[in-house]
Amino acid sequence: METQAFYFSPYVPLISNLVRYLIFAGLAFLIVYKLFSNEFYKNKIQSRFAQKKDFLREIKHSILSTLVFGIIGFGFIYSSLGEYSQIYATMSDFPLWWLPVSGFLVLVIQDTYFYWMHKTIHSPKLFKRIHRIHHQSINPSPWAAYSFHFVEAILEAVIIPITLFIIPVHPFVILAVTFISFWFSVYGHLGFEITPKWFRSSFLFEIMNTSVYHNLHHAKFKGNYGLYFRFWDRIMNTENPDYVKEFDRIQENRFEKNVSYILNLDSIHQK
Template sequence: MIVLALIAAAFMNGNWLAVVAHTQKYHHDGALSRPACRSFFDEFKSQCIWAMAVGYGVYFGFCGYLEWKYYVRGRGKELEWKCQPRRYLPGHLVWDQIKWGCTGLMVTNVVSAVVATHVVCGGYSRVYMSVCQYPFWWWILQWPVIFVQQDYATYWIHRTFHTKFLFKHFHSLHHRYFQPTPWSVTAIHPFEITLVQLSMVVPIFIYPVHWVPFYGLALYTYYHGIIQHSGINFKARRWQPWQPDSMFHDNHHQYCHVNFGFNCYMWDQIHGSARKPDCCYNERTDGWGSGRPLASLSENDLRLEIRERAAENPKAYRDNMNPYSLLDEFSTTVKTKTVE
């Protein structure tokens, strides 16, 4: 399962093209004669064809596999694997996310094809292939440097798209899917997904990066992008203390304006946008992630919030316990009203 997800992460978004391009450039630079580059447009067409063929094959192959294994064969066993076990995305939205997922995938592959073409045609980048080209300490240090830079930038891009104007006109498309599935990983507005993709590419133009850390981290990021949008109870490994479980991002889709981080939950903790047990979050609350205190809710709104939290799968949380359960509050409310 993990191997399949890693393969999907490696080939779905077209980043493998840039790895091949940099490898070709490295070997050609050391050769006595370097083959002439075709026109930028001809090279771009070739890169796009390869990117689309591989990307869509992996998208339908891997997402289809998860659909079959869990959403088809797992029917009736949702408490064992599903983040929201009593809820399924309506059929029309399943097809909608596949449509937009294919669109988003096309955009990411076009961006990757442009980068690969730029490299093949001798364009500027600071990716290097030989470990000995820079001090080994920098090879080690760039892993956390690239990871933190990319993830922190993605956090702020995502959070900014939850402001009123950007959410209404762009990001709300991705939030049609209150119960995310693997198909929704690239079901994002073209403008937004282009911005995110470009932010991931930025390091290769700013400082020297070895291809292994850079593309290894891209693999890690896309792998978790698939896992976090799966709607399936996947938990972070022990060696990933920074990484939230898939339930973290599932909460984001269920409640909307909260939990904006992807591969580091600490950004939300630092900036006050992490989900709090005593607050309510939905599309009507503040898009900046502050939520509404439960104490300010009417009795009816509190009942709705309790019902919403009851839809979460306790097994998707650590220790198989839902830290946001409000069943005690519900009992207290009912008893109070009975006495009155």
């Protein structure tokens, strides 16, 4: 009974979003910006670093966004709307292969929605009123993952509940998608590229977004609107033409200039 009372507490969606943000964004920031900053220096996408005031601004807006996400999550789960969704709790209701397939479909739907929503709020009037807060992070950090105007936070949050009315989804898939979504957001705003060397020559590079991909969006304020995939940007010709060149520059710094990098870093320390 105590477990059920906790599960149905209206604070659960808010607390889970806040804890997830603080743990994932906090660990990414701690590892890359603090504990191993020298090791990750060659992975840096933009040469300059954000300042403490930028981090504090991003954290403030992100915490407010978690409140919005929590309210929307509560409204969907604990209202009568949830009864009309296609969430199924019994694993045997659908074959096991449907779990990964439904997860992939949710990601595709979410990515499609995000592309067009994101592109729309880049129109001059909406950008100034809604999206400008997020783009104050010209050189974003992991703390910027949820740094939205409250209207944008609503727009970001509603796609998952909408998707649950479209296709049958198990709660495990919902949980996995929310973690994948947030991980991509932290990774996209990391400010450092961390993909392995083999990624560049794999088919995944042709379809997946990277930290360089989204960082270019923040630096240039247009193009590269997708969330997970490059599909819509390539179809609509909105992909930044310098993306591949910029990605290769970072990879060259990481994997082909290690000796010169170490020498340069040593000379900096000696000075």
